[in-house]
Amino acid sequence: MTPSSASRYTYLGPEGTFTEAALRTLPEAATRDLVPMVSVPAAFDAVRNGEAGGSFAAIENSVEGGVSATLDELATGAPLMIYREVLLPISFALLVRPGTALGDVKTVTGHPVAQPQVRNWLAAHLPHAHWESAASNADGARLVQEGRYDGAFAGEFAAARYHLEPLVSEIHDTVNAQTRFVLVGQPGRPAAPTGADKTSAVVWLGDDRPGALLELLQEFSVRGVNLMRIESRPTGGGLGRYCFSIDAEGHITDRRVGDALMGLKRICPKVRFLGSYPRADEVRPQVRPGTTDAEFTEASEWLGRALDGRI
Amino acid sequence: MTPSSASRYTYLGPEGTFTEAALRTLPEAATRDLVPMVSVPAAFDAVRNGEAGGSFAAIENSVEGGVSATLDELATGAPLMIYREVLLPISFALLVRPGTALGDVKTVTGHPVAQPQVRNWLAAHLPHAHWESAASNADGARLVQEGRYDGAFAGEFAAARYHLEPLVSEIHDTVNAQTRFVLVGQPGRPAAPTGADKTSAVVWLGDDRPGALLELLQEFSVRGVNLMRIESRPTGGGLGRYCFSIDAEGHITDRRVGDALMGLKRICPKVRFLGSYPRADEVRPQVRPGTTDAEFTEASEWLGRALDGRI
Amino acid sequence: MTPSSASRYTYLGPEGTFTEAALRTLPEAATRDLVPMVSVPAAFDAVRNGEAGGSFAAIENSVEGGVSATLDELATGAPLMIYREVLLPISFALLVRPGTALGDVKTVTGHPVAQPQVRNWLAAHLPHAHWESAASNADGARLVQEGRYDGAFAGEFAAARYHLEPLVSEIHDTVNAQTRFVLVGQPGRPAAPTGADKTSAVVWLGDDRPGALLELLQEFSVRGVNLMRIESRPTGGGLGRYCFSIDAEGHITDRRVGDALMGLKRICPKVRFLGSYPRADEVRPQVRPGTTDAEFTEASEWLGRALDGRI
């Protein structure tokens, strides 16, 4: 990777999306070359190919759920690792060409995932407006600029870029709607633990093993590791074949987490470690008695003594 | 509901989609009025409002995973129940205007979920073709008819409707790709058990209960009920708040299934029963010793005797 | 059973033992004919044969553990049920013939289970005294009366009967030593629940089923029923073949307890219900959310509605 490619971060474009806004909250973004890409696979492949040092994409939305493209790109292809996460509250502005009044808005557009978040607002304020989906919120803004639609739901920050005005701001049917984004890079040593960390992995279960998911969860629970997210994804091997994308509390260097991951590795046909990184919410886990690093170390030493007969 | 509305089945349109093709595999479809709708919510609301007797939509795809719109519509709003499922193998045809040769195809379209299933084929046969997504596969066909694109990936059955020709057939990157569809209706008595049945439900877990998912699974495992699918969906209450959409082997009238559902009902803040219906694959479950209806009945009788001191 | 035999209670004799002392704490004992028997089997068989209305025996000691004879008699033969339990603090007196001084005591006796409870006291106060076991504490007292030994460890209440004197009282190496006794009778309807009840059972596990004990415990834990005691007993079928004698919190009429018992009945080759009866310590259990009778009833009603499609 050249110095210039290392300083390049790709993201799911176009410019003006929430993804770009989230990416810009990273301090280092100021010194990076931020390059919009047409798809998550394209954005991530740039990292795989050494053309970029990192890539940034939404992975989960509190209204719409997991972002399949991101989850699937992380689960397959050359391995990547997550190094950072960003949470962004999602609210929309209705962007219009300057001079447009609310009563003039007959057609609106936006990314399909925007629709459920503005549906109620539309029903209340523009019940007769016709919705058509755009490829992205920013693309919707562009189409308004071009005159194809009267209004676009997008982040307020997108207005300037497309010479539009926010007619209404802070539109969000669901309070606390958030999107979670991740910064991925080529595999490397995880960031040092902060005490408020998260570990992500993808786990494949053996075929036709009823109870395999229960066993997976028990590898965590027996070591006091809480799961924060578990999402099934099809493996592509047919209906009923799933892998699970999981986020667990803690860092891979926490003994309880490393031990649980090794348990998964042993019982599952395939495990892909996706990284340990600081939690954006900075919440520190409650560690159950018996699962601290000190207790793991003490137990190892005890076993060592027992193996020597020094009990 | 009027007789005419009872005989109306809505589905996620437009005409010419895989959904319509799957719906037409139901024997009763021949005598129903099949009405395409613009969205899953619209299709299901027609049933809720009494304007249709049933509605049909994809719920899961072996490549793309759960269909969020369907899962979320079933989880929220006025209750509906699933009465039937249909499995449809998914393969695409490249539809073109008559006379188009492969070398003429510069732009292609299709539903976003079609893309990952034709990506490899495109890379191999049309590496320079430009893809743009359409709102549906059928919509893509229409856009080809209108001349906006050179080719559309859609079901071969859509060709005639849009005066197109299948240039290539049986395109599917993933062997065994299947989509599962469900027929929903207003809540009612489930169909009689066939011996090869499936039970669907949505289960909300209490907030901030680490281990709640494990407890959910144990309610099934302790009674020998296998889970066939489990999918997390956000509740809309913020990141980290999920409900789970599940399919379990067996029928609600199977004692082990009814008992497990009651267990969920007791430990979870909310459970929504979505129906028991015949499995499309007609696979009969292996019932673990100790979990047959006869054994449940025997245990009940034993308890009755013990309560009377007749041991 | 004749009226006179119904009013007869047998117990493990001879007279003057802790068993008799514990039995006399029952209010009804005042109006019963209390008959000492030579063995637990003999005492219990009198109930089985209709010669007695009840029988009383120790089942557990906080120092020595379970009383095998009682556990095994309850597990085999014609069924009996437990109707009452009594806790008796155990402390010993050193009984001697009148006029004996501590320095005169060269030989001491008592029941084998008394020895570990007086061992430290002996080492401190009579380090050179020779211990020989007697068939019972009372029998030891009789042997002192006959001059065979100089001192007997027994309950202080036994002194008068054998014309002995308590030379030292309140001897007990272990603070809080207690013995638990049970009153058994022919099977009948359990006493009404008091809110602080205990349920006893014997459970056989299938041969060669690793994990069968875990499954047994899960039938309780999944329904929030705490186990208070679990004791393995050989089945007589060879080493490695065990049954388990268990005490669970709650009454068989508590839905969570009845449900757990039915679970055992289904998964185990044999379950013997031994009764539900008031806890001597009158401690009321903490009932986990989701396991109250009201929640069981509510879940049943919910299932009933689901079966009818009234969701």
Added chain:
Amino acid sequence: MTPSSASRYTYLGPEGTFTEAALRTLPEAATRDLVPMVSVPAAFDAVRNGEAGGSFAAIENSVEGGVSATLDELATGAPLMIYREVLLPISFALLVRPGTALGDVKTVTGHPVAQPQVRNWLAAHLPHAHWESAASNADGARLVQEGRYDGAFAGEFAAARYHLEPLVSEIHDTVNAQTRFVLVGQPGRPAAPTGADKTSAVVWLGDDRPGALLELLQEFSVRGVNLMRIESRPTGGGLGRYCFSIDAEGHITDRRVGDALMGLKRICPKVRFLGSYPRADEVRPQVRPGTTDAEFTEASEWLGRALDGRI
């Protein structure tokens, strides 16, 4: 320890018991000085004090269950370790003075644990004989020699020592009755694994932790380690306070066993390792996929690579 004390093995005497017979099945017994002791504590204390190199005692009987004295001596006091186990089929002979006929036998004796194994035989053949318990089977033989009783139930091997004759042999109500004996020594490095090994430990559970036993079992089950025996013993801290004496399949050097022991060590207030030693029955365990040493090693290496980002 002097060479002479190292070559001394104590056992629960007197001579002529099954314990001595079992001890003599050990090849090394031929070169050891076998010393009968009056009690299990005395026999084990000789090892603790360096007066003996080993001690031998029964720990479990397929009819009577665990031998409390042995279990409790292993659980408390200065630590000891088990190095060997011996299984001995138990059948009794009725030993009489020469010339005694069956019709002459009016009084019989034997160890209390012998009684349930000869009860049926007595009922059938000597229904009127009076039983009194002796301190040991060998002691009973001595009392017959002294003329106190007419017959003693003991091992046939005891006849010669007490100048008695076996009047009837092979008496055992229960087919396959066996006693398991253990050879204990001062703590030291366990014997090398044979592939058919057993690991013993005593585990204390935290007070008032409902579900603590379930957690204990899960530490084993999640790592595929089968429990062969689990026996509750009172801790002496009052009714309801137990520790558990357990035998698990496998050797402490098996990764799955060592890992499970460390899990116990972490979650339990106290664990005492009692040794890993060859199974007398030489049965090799079925090792569940995912729990072999190779898989543990592979998982450790995988974790090491993940910590370095080499995924």
